[in-house]
Amino acid sequence: MMRSVIISFCLLAAAGGAARAADVAxxxxxxxxxxxxxxGADGTPNPxxxxxxxxxxxxxxxxxxxxMSDxxxxxxxxxxxxxxxxxxAAASSAGDIVAYIRTLKK
Ligand code: HEC
Incomplete structure (x- = not known):
């Protein structure tokens, strides 16, 4: 629930052209x-x-x-x-990936 709220907020912010800090999507x-x-899809390691x-x-x-800090x-x-x-290697910016990792918090 919280996760989808955060994601929708970021999508809105991106669509609105707001200052782009990190792009979760x-x-x-x-x-x-x-x-x-x-x-793993949700951060759970592949055994x-x-x-x-x-x-x-x-x-x-x-x-x-x-x-850990960003x-x-x-x-x-x-x-x-x-x-x-x-x-x-990550194709996208590490900042975007860190923003996504933050959404995996249990
Ligand atoms: C080929 C498998 C593999 C891929 C692909 C991979 N990782 Fe890892 N990752 C590992 C392993 C194995 C470790 C643990 C290394 C260790 O502790 O010796 C690790 C550790 C980490 C850690 C530290 C976690 C901790 O316990 O401190 C982070 C953060 C991380 N990976 C992020 C990423 C991100 C982001 C990507 C994609 C850009 C990625 N990894 C791709 C295998 C992988």
Whole structure:
């Protein structure tokens, strides 16, 4: 519910030509394309990937990940983390993807 409210608000803001901070819809499109295969549609990690890479992946909606600042998340998206260096390239701006990741909060 809250999520759709946030998304509609952003779509309205974009349609109205309001100052464009981050574009959740563009972030979602990029996430679906570049991240979903490993991080899941709702941020829940794909167990096969975690097993294959022998890492303990955290859900992107978890308090640990949501507790990181936008700057930290952007850095991970740009530079990668742990065994994923770099994180497979994001076509869209990291800011848009971070805005989308914020909607995955549990
Ligand atoms: C090929 C699989 C794969 C793809 C594609 C991928 N990731 Fe990851 N990602 C991982 C793995 C594995 C980790 C955990 C790395 C570690 O902790 O060693 C990770 C970690 C992360 C983290 C840190 C989470 C934490 O627990 O601290 C973020 C944020 C993240 N990925 C975002 C993204 C975004 C955004 C994209 C798309 C642009 C993306 N990833 C694409 C596999 C992937």
């Amino acid at each position: 563009a972030g979602k499109a990029a996430y679906d394309k570049s991240c979903k295969s490993c991080h 096969a990937i975690a097993k294959m890479m022998k890492v303990d992946m955290r859900s992107l909606g978890s308090a640990e990940v949501q507790g 700057a930290e998340l952007k850095k991970i998206i740009a530079d990668g983390k742990g065994k994923m260096r770099p994180m497979p």
